[in-house]
Structures are given as C-alpha cells and as structure tokens.
Amino acid sequence: MARAKRIPHSTAPVPERAFLVGVVWRDTRWPIEKSLDELERLAETAGAVVVGRMVQRLDTPVPRTFIGSGKVQELISMVRNLEVDTVIFDDEITPSQQSNLEKLLGEPIKIIDRTALILDIFGLHARTREGRLQVQLAQLQYLLPRLRGMWSHLAKEQTRGGIGSRFGQGETQLEVDRRMIRNRISTLKGELKDLQRRRGVQAKERLSSPAFRIALAGYTNAGKSTLLNTLTGSQVLSEDKLFATLDPTTRAMTLPGGRLVTLTDTVGFIQKLPHGLVEAFKSTLAEVRSADLILKVVDVADEDRTRHIEAVDDVLQEIGAAEQPSLVVFNKCDIADEVELAALRRRYPDAVLFSARTGAGRDGLLERIGTQAAADDRLMTLALPYAQGNLLRLVHEQGQVLQETYGAAHTHVVAKLPRRLADMCARFEDRS
Ligand SMILES: Nc1nc2c(ncn2[C@@H]2O[C@H](COP(=O)(O)OP(=O)(O)OP(=O)(O)O)[C@@H](O)[C@H]2O)c(=O)[nH]1
C-alpha cells in the first residue's frame, strides 16, 4: 500500500528499498563508511535503492540480535520511517540472529547480510552451466541452516494439532524441506563433479600445450576483462558493475618475441568474500592457482586501491596461490591522479603502469610478461626420434634452437625451452 502511495501512477517495478547496517570492530581494517559504500554498490547491482544506513561500534556481536538492543529499537523506527523492505548487514549474521531480527522487525521486512547479497548478484550474473551450478550450490548451503526461521510458523501450527497437522506424519514441513534441499545439494555436487572431471580433461589437454599460462586476479571492477580484451583483441563482457565476470575465459596471444602465452580472466575478489563462495568457486579459482604467472590487476583510480591489493592477497592466500609468481599491474592510469600514482610507485616499485582503456603501457607490460616467461626457460639437449615431428615443430615454434644436427634415428637439438615444453621433452633428453 505504501508503495502505491509513493508512486501513484507508475507501472514500473518499484525497486526494493534497502537499509544498511555496519559494525566497527576493534580490528576493522576498512573504514566503515567505505565498507558501506561498497555494500551500497552491491545492493544497487542487485537492483535495490539504499535509503539509509546505521553504524554501531562493538567488541563482539550481541548473540541474539548481532547489534545491541538500543540499536535494534533505532533500526525498527528507521525501517518504519523510511519504508524499508530489506535490511542488509555488512557482516555475516548467524541464522538465529537473522530469525530473531526478523521477528523483532516484523513481517514483511527481510533481513539479509553481505553474503546473501553477493550470492544474489552471482545468481544474476552466472552464465555458464558450471557457474550456475556453483552459485546454486552456495545459495542452498547458505539457505539450509536458515530454514528454521522461515518455517517456524508452520511448525507451531503443527503442535496445535487438528486437521492439517497430521499431514506428513513423523516429518515436519521443515524436515521435508531440509531433506529436499539436502538432496538437491548432493545432486548439484554430483553434477559439478562431472563437469569438473570434464574440465580436468580439458585442463590436461591444455597442459599438453606448452604455452605459458597467465591468470588475471584482482578486485571486482579493476578492469581485468578490459585488459584481456585489449591485449588479446577479444570481446569479453566488461562493465562498470561489480562481479560482471563470473566464468573463466581463456585467450591465447603471442608476445613480441613470438612466444605463445594464454591469458585467463575470472571472477573478481572483494573484501569479506564469503568463504562458502570461495569454496564453491574452487574449480574456477583453480585456474589462478595453476597459472605460471598471476597478474594482479589494480584500479589505481580508486582511492581504496591499497586496501583492494590487501583484500586480493588475502583471497590468493585462501586459495593457496599466494606463492605463485605475480606481477602487479596498475590499471586505469589514464584517469589516475599523478601525485597518488607517484606515491604508489614508490611503494610498489615493481608494478607495471597500464591503461586497458587506451592501451598505454602495453609494450612495457608485454615486456615484463616476456621476461617472467623467459625466466622459466630451461637449456636442454634432446635426441628426438623422427616420429616426434610434432614435438620438434613445437620446439622450433616455442623454444630457441641453438644447435640442430641429424643422426640415423634422431634429430639432435640443443635448445632453450619454456618449462612446460621442457617437461614434455624430458623423456627425450640426451644425457650422453
Ligand atoms: N578509464 C579507464 N576505465 C577502465 C580501464 N579498464 C577498465 N575500465 C572500466 O572499468 C570498468 C570495469 O571493467 P571490467 O573490465 O569489467 O572490470 P573487471 O575487473 O573485469 O570486473 P568484474 O568482472 O566485475 O570483476 C568498466 O567500465 C571499464 O570500461 C582503464 O584502463 N581506464
């Protein structure tokens, strides 16, 4: 009814009105307003409008309601005054806190947290089958412990007895729902395993290609997809939107010296990235872990760039990719502040300056990638049987041949080879 009053003649869908709640902890690294700005962008990406926010300073969460009782009262009146539909907590709240808050705020106010919001956006942006399955799995795993709150009114009705209460005897609606969700979770896991097995085969095929593999990692909206497009001439979707990319894309490109490398673009990172999502996206993120070089793409025009770098390093640590060779790429240099850039360069002297939009810094970036790739090369002496014509061709294409002679049954080659090709040739190494 309130909606109809606000926009009496409009037939356009009315966006959900959201209210944000943030907590400052003793060890909070991000200024709370920054974190809430980001939460607001996430809410907008999911189609909501943010009508207000509140912040509380706490040492630990209040067990029942996450925030203190005074703040809950304040929240209740804010929600009424601002006609809020959904309250979004910046931190993960427990299922029982969510259900208690829902009771206190009353129907039909929804209480969600950053995790649920990100899961929602992922659901909207997933395109491939694997991407969709991964998101569905994470969503159901998030939902399962929260079902109690949703169905508590039904459970209460059943204890009252009478008609209806005998339906599904021995099993409450809640249990039926839980069982259904658990079944669906195990089906999804099975389907994902199948897909991942196939992906494993593809990965093996790719392994049998000697190309040096580069993965793009970075905060969401840093410009990873644009960088991929600029370097490889592709048309991957890039948008001024959080989590525009979910599914990995790999493209090949040839470096100025003639060396073939592949570039993989994948899901962006964010601070407080829900652990369940990292778990669900393990196979996608495996692309990053198995890369020979990680390009850490940073939006230098964003004033939170340093915190973004830290958040990206945290996720890389979590997926076991912290020790991989990496190169920091300062992207969006075309719109960065000169003074800030100079300060940042002092702090990260090895970083490469780049603009995916204008292509400025492209030569420098390719040269650094080339140097990294060459650092992996191995000098080998091979005796290749004549039947291994394909391998010899790869050695010529990908390696640097220093000497070549022809024997009765073998081609004898001394060459500098990229690591993956060297591995493929290892069994033909001439140790005599
Ligand atoms: N000015 C400027 N804008 C850029 C540059 N690179 C990317 N952008 C813009 O930044 C926005 C995000 O770019 P994307 O390439 O989609 O970023 P992403 O890192 O792939 O983001 P997600 O997939 O959402 O994680 C887009 O609006 C791009 O046009 C750049 O070098 N300069």
Ligand SMILES: [Mg+2]
């Ligand atoms: Mg992208």
